[in-house]
Amino acid sequence: MRYLCLICCLYVFFSYVTCHTFRTDSFEWDGGTLRLDHIHDSLSVIRYEKHGKELSSWELPYPVYRFDWGDLTGDGVPEIAVGVVKPTRFFPTPAKRLFLFKLYHGKLIRPLWLGSHVAHELVDFHIERDSVPALIHTVELLPDGSQVRCEYRQHGFGIKFVKLLPN
8 A cells, every 4th residue: 555655646647747848947046046836837936045045036028039148237236138039019019128226225126127028029038247237138030030239238217329339
């Protein structure tokens, strides 16, 4: 009977692990861990944990295609950049969007900018951490189908175009 219970428990465990998509992306900061838990295709959660305790979390009920970070404001505290796929009020077709989050008081995850659109259709982005403040590099799709690379910096509530980058 004990073996039957053990086999049933193992079956349930392996069924759960193989049937659920769960991926984590993370980085370390100030003795804590900022991470993005992918619960399933259209639900991810940003979490900030320190000393084994969760200090803050933010749920993203959208497909996520990118998770990155960098000190976009130049204050020594990293901002979190998340690429989501969703429609917006003025752009109702689901498309790739850029969301920026800050660590309010160094621990609470709060929106800095929930971007609806950059200059052109967003293909991808990454945070260039070689400068302070860090910069946002995007790949955008032009109306003729060609792609352009752009550089932005965080500016107030939003981002500001800086320059075109060489392909």
